Amino acid sequence: MSQSDELAKVKERIRLLTERTVSNGCTEAEALQAAEMVGRLLDRYALSMSEIEVRQSVCVQRSVPLMGRQRRPIDACVPAVARFCDCKVWLAREGEQAEYVFFGFEEDVSLAIYLLAVVERGMRHELEAFRALRPQLRGPDLRVASRRHQQGMAVRVGERLEAMHRERGRQRHREAPAGAALMVVKQATVEEAFRETRIRLTRTRPSAVRLDAAYRQGYDAGGRINLNRPLRGQERERLP
Structure with missing residues (x-):
């Protein structure tokens, strides 16, 4: 089998695996197992490509629609999701609609969207557990505590992804220096393709966070979310 045929086969397997989500009928365990397999395949895919093939690869842009225009607690970890998956991301708004846009x-990009869905499910599960243990919270108090709990989770998940990304880079340098050099070419290719889109991004101020008990409990919960990838014309706002 030629290298191009092998890469095509790997790409197709990645596409099929990223469709294995809970919303598509898989169990949580099956979805997480699929994420782990995607991670292995992506590393194999990246290290199998030559510099010429990397430079010839086409970047894509895919959106994840959001409800309304309001910022969400998970925003705090979306940039880390993108960096972990070697993508760029921004928040786009048009009218009353908003969306995350991944580019790479x-x-x-498929893995970034998949990983974001895994994180969202984990945060939702931990929030339900948090609320169940605090039946005394009602109305505004419940909404405020829930938001701070989610903010803590998102910050912790972002920290974990950044640490995993750094460790994966160190591991590549130790085990496959040629592959590590290829990743630099890959990043430059994505940056060049993004410049060609002529999209201009603006930074937004991070949301103020109160480090209360709900936040700290959410931060601890963020350490329990399973991030199961192995270590091997609109207004556009760049997420920090």
């Missing part, structure tokens, strides 16, 4: 190689 097709396989990396």
